[in-house]
Amino acid sequence: MRGRRPGCPAAAVVFAVGMAGTTLPTPLYGLYQAEIGFSELMVTVVFAVYAVAVITVLVVAGNYSDEVGRRPVLLCAMALSAASAGCFLLQSGLPLLFAGRLLSGGAAGLLSGAATAAVIELARPGQKARAGFAATAANMGGLGCGALLSGIVAQYTPWPLTLPFWIHLGLVAVASGITWFLPETVTETKRWPPLRPQGVRVPPEVKGVFAPASLAAFAGFALLGLFTAVAPSFTSRTLGVHNLAVSGALVFCVFLASTLGQSLTRRVGARRALPAGCAVLVAGLLLVASSLIAESMLLLVLGALCGGGGQGLGFRAALTLVGDAAPAQHRGGTISAFFVVAYTGISLPVVGVGALATWLGLRPAGLIFTAFVMLLAACAGTYAARRPPAST
Incomplete structure (x- = not known):
């Protein structure tokens, strides 16, 4: 019966929504520079914090979804993504910008393994290769759509620094609901392992x-x-x-x-x-x-x-x-x-x-x-x- 359920496309949607949140700030950095006042070097440092968070999560928790299951890790990633959006909504200076990028990097690190595995494992028999590309498309497509959405909203609405993140919070809520009903593909789950480098x-x-x-x-x-x-x-x-x-x-x-x-x-x-x-x-x-x-x-x-x-x-x-x-x-x-x-x-x-x-x-x-x-x-x-x- 599981092969008839829309698990693979649904998991791909969750993946895309999570990754879209990581590029929402991209068109907005110039506005943040004008509002807060910082150099081009600081723009790149704020961006680089995201990559540091991704690397840290990959090293420390890259295999967590193999232990505890795909759904718990995906829900954790959605929570981090929502918290990141909250930081950008409340930002009044560099500290919350850094916090928002750290949290979005953590979400991306968790999604990289857990969402990719979920998309492939929920595919119908004989569709694994297509599911692998679906995971890739969800990843890259989400990254591209996040920047596109933010740029359009920031340019053509009166709330350039808030509305993109409110929209993303709504999408994260929908994606969390989808995740809750996804079939779990890890048959033997364990408790959350301790945080240590893998x-x-x-x-x-x-x-x-x-x-x-x-x-x-x-x-x-x-x-x-x-x-x-x-x-x-x-x-x-x-x-x-x-x-x-x-x-x-x-x-x-x-x-x-x-x-x-x-x-x-x-x-x-x-x-x-x-x-x-x-x-x-x-x-x-x-x-x-x-x-x-x-x-x-x-x-x-x-x-x-x-x-x-x-x-x-x-x-x-x-x-x-x-x-x-x-x-x-x-x-x-x-x-x-x-x-x-x-x-x-x-x-x-x-x-x-x-x-x-x-x-x-x-x-x-x-x-x-x-x-x-x-x-x-x-x-x-x-x-x-x-x-x-x-x-x-």
């Missing part, structure tokens, strides 16, 4: 695959971090586009292209998709750099689409190769290590952009960033092309 390690036999795969993931996530942290500042200060809906749509384009890129990975094959994704990512970064030099919004949009597509193509290939190469008894820890590297990529380079922007200005900082990430992506793609991992 096994995050890379076995020796995986290192040949892990190095180029994680480097490609780092570069791709750095691009995502650029668009979700400082792209609104680029569009307003460098390109002269002050419409918040446009900023939100730009972020949406990156994640939409990432989803489309991931959908092509199986057709291309993971071994070829990794260097191909890196090559497309480099092309996208070249377009981003060109947009800053030429002050062209069109080139920036093309860079978002091309770079996002390359990130998605390479990321799913990298994750597939690492997961296939890892021994079964160390697969969870190996994949967790992979995600730790990826989320480091979404934080450290972006903070570097903020620091350089304070010193040199946004345009030179953006050009240095794109050159650095292009070098990383080119190295990863070249290595993967010259020494492709063995088929599994």
